[in-house]
Amino acid sequence: MTDRSTLKDHLAQQAVETGLSELLGLIAAACIDIRKVVSGGALAGVLGASGNVNVQDEEQKKLDVISNDILTEQLLASPLVAGVASEEMDNCQPATHDGGKYLVLFDPLDGSSNIDINAPVGTIFSVLAAPEGDITDVAFLQDGRQQLAAGYVLYGGQTMLVLTTGAGVAGFTLSLDGQWLLTHPEIRVTPDTKEFAINMSNQRHWAEGVQKYVAGCLAGAEGHRGKNFNMRWVAAMVADVHRIMMRGGVFLYPWDSREPNKPGKLRLMYEGNPMSFLVEQAGGKSTTDGRNAILDVTPTQLHQRVPVILGSANEIEEIARTCGV
Ligand code: F6P
Numbered sequence: 626m627t628d629r630s631t632l633k634d635h636l637a638q639q640a641v642e643t644g645l646s647e648l649l650g651l652i653a654a655a656c657i658d659i660r661k662v663v664s665g666g667a668l669a670g671v672l673g674a675s676g677n678v679n680v681q682d683e684e685q686k687k688l689d690v691i692s693n694d695i696l697t698e699q700l701l702a703s704p705l706v707a708g709v710a711s712e713e714m715d716n717c718q719p720a721t722h723d724g725g726k727y728l729v730l731f732d733p734l735d736g737s738s739n740i741d742i743n744a745p746v747g748t749i750f751s752v753l754a755a756p757e758g759d760i761t762d763v764a765f766l767q768d769g770r771q772q773l774a775a776g777y778v779l780y781g782g783q784t785m786l787v788l789t790t791g792a793g794v795a796g797f798t799l800s801l802d803g804q805w806l807l808t809h810p811e812i813r814v815t816p817d818t819k820e821f822a823i824n825m826s827n828q829r830h831w832a833e834g835v836q837k838y839v840a841g842c843l844a845g846a847e848g849h850r851g852k853n854f855n856m857r858w859v860a861a862m863v864a865d866v867h868r869i870m871m872r873g874g875v876f877l878y879p880w881d882s883r884e885p886n887k888p889g890k891l892r893l894m895y896e897g898n899p900m901s902f903l904v905e906q907a908g909g910k911s912t913t914d915g916r917n918a919i920l921d922v923t924p925t926q927l928h929q930r931v932p933v934i935l936g937s938a939n940e941i942e943e944i945a946r947t948c949g950v
Contacts, residue, residue, distance in 0.1 A: 632805035641790050648705050655699040656778040659692045663780050672741050680715040686740050692733035707755035710765045712895045719760035728753040732895035736861020745781040747863025751899040762927045769920035775899035777863045789906040814909035815873030818937040820855045822865045823877040830881035834948030866900050875936035889932035897931045904935045911935035915945030
């Protein structure tokens, strides 16, 4: 027995409307199934490539495909859901029934390059209201401020669900008997930090402002920032953002010049928007360039990419100053 609140209790306490609360329960349950498959690893024959590429020309891992199928099948079976869209599918998939109130977008298994090395991976999701009429890709092109809920599940040392419905951020840990129990009732991102996360191997491709900001961190106590910084990069956004949720920090996947026509690597609808909603709800900031909020970007395509800079509020301000915006 435990006196901790369950996910259901917590959502009821927050007066989240019944349909949304039920939908979040379904997403959380599907993620328990994904957790089980991920845990099987080599024993279950689920590691390695699937032999397919996704719409973004990236190699899909078997677990990307399995996780996508779990979420898609379970969500589309619910009368609450009008359609789903995923990083792993070319186009959205509308439900075959009428009357669904919600659209769900997800990155079914974020951090795919971690799968085969048994490093953390996760699921990221975003919930929108379904508009009237037919569900096509256009129905999903709503800006990040329209999100009704967003969250992620981190399949790490513990399995954790971190969730917002627009009234702060709460964290739940999956118990051994399969319940989501409230362990982090009010997650806040500390405003100051001495930790940054960026893929340093791209340094030569960054814009000048980002170069200057990171140079200031690397110069440490002897530089103009007057303090030493630590650097961390898990290469799974879920895990890097979770660290920021727990102890502050900044995460950058900025625009770079490798493919100048692509504004960034990460996807607005499956990564940028849900993570920005969570970070802002926890008191942090999230921006494309220091000035423009990710949540204000008007989406024009389902698989649109966006530069992402998010984390501790005062450090994001510093990045904005350094980048001259
Ligand atoms: O899908 C994107 C992703 O796997 C993120 O989860 C992660 O932050 C990033 O790519 C890692 O990129 P890179 O391979 O360049 O380090």
